[in-house]
Amino acid sequence: MSLPRNIKEQFPLLSQVVNGHQIVYLDSAASSQKPAAVIEAMNDYYRTINANVHRGAYEIAAQATEAMESSRERIAKFIGANSANEVVFTKNATESFNLVARSWGGQNLSHGDAVLITDMEHHANIVPWQILSAELGFEIRWIPLTPDGQLDLTSLDQLLDGVKMVSLTAMSNVLGTLNPVREIADRAHEIGALVTVDASQYVPHFPTDVEDLGADLMCFTGHKMCGPTGIGVLWGHEELLDSMPPFLGGGEMIVDVRKDGFTANEIPHKFEAGTPPIAEIIGLGAAVEFLESLGMADIRQHEIQLTKYAMNALNNRYGDELTIHGPRDPDQRGGVLSIEYRDVHPHDLSQVLDQRGICIRAGHHCAKPLMKLLGVGATSRASMYLYNDESDIDALVDALEPAGEMFAL
Amino acid sequence: MPGLDDLYKEIILDHYRNPRNQGELDSPPAHRTEGFNPLCGDEVTVTFEISDNSLSEVRIAGHGCSISQASASMMSAAVKGKSIDEVREVTRRFKAMMSIHEEEIGSEASEQTSDEVFELGDLEALKGVVKFPVRIKCATLSWNALLTGLGELEG
Ligand SMILES: Cc1ncc(COP(=O)(O)O)c(C=O)c1O
Numbered sequence: 001m002s003l004p005r006n007i008k009e010q011f012p013l014l015s016q017v018v019n020g021h022q023i024v025y026l027d028s029a030a031s032s033q034k035p036a037a038v039i040e041a042m043n044d045y046y047r048t049i050n051a052n053v054h055r056g057a058y059e060i061a062a063q064a065t066e067a068m069e070s071s072r073e074r075i076a077k078f079i080g081a082n083s084a085n086e087v088v089f090t091k092n093a094t095e096s097f098n099l100v101a102r103s104w105g106g107q108n109l110s111h112g113d114a115v116l117i118t119d120m121e122h123h124a125n126i127v128p129w130q131i132l133s134a135e136l137g138f139e140i141r142w143i144p145l146t147p148d149g150q151l152d153l154t155s156l157d158q159l160l161d162g163v164k165m166v167s168l169t170a171m172s173n174v175l176g177t178l179n180p181v182r183e184i185a186d187r188a189h190e191i192g193a194l195v196t197v198d199a200s201q202y203v204p205h206f207p208t209d210v211e212d213l214g215a216d217l218m219c220f221t222g223h224k225m226c227g228p229t230g231i232g233v234l235w236g237h238e239e240l241l242d243s244m245p246p247f248l249g250g251g252e253m254i255v256d257v258r259k260d261g262f263t264a265n266e267i268p269h270k271f272e273a274g275t276p277p278i279a280e281i282i283g284l285g286a287a288v289e290f291l292e293s294l295g296m297a298d299i300r301q302h303e304i305q306l307t308k309y310a311m312n313a314l315n316n317r318y319g320d321e322l323t324i325h326g327p328r329d330p331d332q333r334g335g336v337l338s339i340e341y342r343d344v345h346p347h348d349l350s351q352v353l354d355q356r357g358i359c360i361r362a363g364h365h366c367a368k369p370l371m372k373l374l375g376v377g378a379t380s381r382a383s384m385y386l387y388n389d390e391s392d393i394d395a396l397v398d399a400l401e402p403a404g405e406m407f408a409l
Numbered sequence: 410m411p412g413l414d415d416l417y418k419e420i421i422l423d424h425y426r427n428p429r430n431q432g433e434l435d436s437p438p439a440h441r442t443e444g445f446n447p448l449c450g451d452e453v454t455v456t457f458e459i460s461d462n463s464l465s466e467v468r469i470a471g472h473g474c475s476i477s478q479a480s481a482s483m484m485s486a487a488v489k490g491k492s493i494d495e496v497r498e499v500t501r502r503f504k505a506m507m508s509i510h511e512e513e514i515g516s517e518a519s520e521q522t523s524d525e526v527f528e529l530g531d532l533e534a535l536k537g538v539v540k541f542p543v544r545i546k547c548a549t550l551s552w553n554a555l556l557t558g559l560g561e562l563e564g
Contacts, residue, residue: 347449347474347547355413364450377450377472406417407475409426 021357029383041286071285080209096219101128170202175326176336185214227287231280335384415537430485442558481551
């Protein structure tokens with residue numbers, strides 16, 4: 001039912017000492033730590049079967065290809081995809097979004113069309129559309145937020161008018177808000193629009209099924225789910241991916257190249273130009289295996305309990321001196337807490353916490369339109385994952401008070 | 410390992426809590442310039458008046474972390490009433506101190522002692538910021554804004 005108590009021991013970094021304190025890592029929404037199993041899987045690849053994939057006829061090249069493709073299958077099953085062909089490897093979620101915008105958007109959007117996003121999107125799901133819109137002249141619309149940081153769907157029908165793509169996050173990386181993706185997807189589909197889901201903060205923390213979400217395309221990133229950096233995923237229905245033109249051109253993504261043109265490869269290879277990040281793909285496969293061994297439902301339960309504990313502890317100790325942005329109910333949000341504490345600027349707060357080995361993030365979290373709505377330049381964000389426990393939260397709660405004293409106006 | 414005491418010297422916290430020369434002058438006639446740190450959202454507005462080739466009045470407005478606020482306040486105190494040439498020289502010295510190359514800081518500091526006019530004085534308290542490289546931009550925000558403002562006047 002619950003996660004093993006000694007789970008931290010499986011993450012070598014979490015036993016590091018920083019500024020004289022054992023590290024308290026509360027920045028997993030930015031990037032998660034990696035279990036030894038992932039680090040070893042990548043090392044093993046380099047030590048025993050390092051070779052380019054899909055090319056050599058020799059033994060280790062075949063093994064490398066097999067290891068990479070079995071990672072793809074594992075990841076496909078993990079998110080409820082119908083087949084491994086629906087899993088395209090990219091560099092990160094950001095590249096996945098650029099692929100969607102360039103390839104699907106370039107083919108399907110023009111003046112008079114609209115793309116609907118939300119006021120809580122990460123820049124990765126804003127800027128690629130803005131770049132394309134500057135070229136093609138379609139409109140970008142934004143679903144507004146309620147005061148407690150939920151999507152305000154009261155004018156969704158008007159907003160959807162003329163929309164060809166709805167692209168939204170399943171969970172906010174600033175507010176922790178969980179969005180009703182399925183409800184919005186159903187309404188988008190009624191008017192013939194497609195839906196792209198930003199699952200960067202969702203796949204790492206929730207049992208995920210692309211069909212249940214109602215997604216047509218879904219982007220996520222390996223390094224937030226116990227995997228390495230440099231590897232992301234675009235999932236899409238087979239027919240849709242088939243219909244989309246290539247994104248980057250080069251080796252691997254072709255079946256034939258002539259002087260007068262080229263013939264693109266089948267999916268998913270059509271979208272994977274050049275030598276792929278083989279070790280990273282194998283590492284992500286190992287990360288998925290690790291998450292499966294714990295169970296995503298148990299991971300989610302653990303995070304609900306810990307979020308509840310943290311919100312209670314912060315509110316009980318600091319009352320009106322502290323604000324936590326976003327939804328109040330821990331069942332209705334993820335383990336991401338953006339905090340305002342007295343007048344302490346996020347930079348100063350994170351600096352003071354760092355002296356106690358506590359890692360939180362101060363900044364705009366790549367969501368500047370949302371920061372503007374909140375009326376702040378930056379927030380202090382503590383975010384949790386499967387390896388955090390109550391002692392991490394206690395350290396955070398205890399460290400706020402001295403910071404408050406130091407910067408009292 | 411640099412500690413918090415290297416960064417948050419008492420005099421810095423004093424300027425943070427009691428910022429000098431706060432507010433905005435009417436512009437025009439005053440000159441107005443803004444600084445913005447896109448990484449943390451810190452903003453500073455510097456308004457200043459020039460008469461007889463010196464910076465006769467300066468005011469600071471905006472919001473930001475203790476380092477950016479204190480540095481702006483200390484800057485206002487350091488440049489007020491100085492000739493434009495002196496303002497440029499103090500700015501140059503301050504920015505040299507904020508440069509991460511230790512040697513450069515050493516040589517700047519030794520030059521300085523021979524030349525009373527350009528003593529950095531209280532500003533020396535900000536020296537510890539270089540040990541925290543991500544905070545250097547906080548400390549230089551208002552100085553860069555002022556430099557931009559002076560540049561606009563000339564250009
Ligand atoms: C919601 C969300 N979307 C997209 C991204 C982008 O991920 P990456 O930087 O790995 O491409 C992030 C992470 O920063 C995120 O939190």
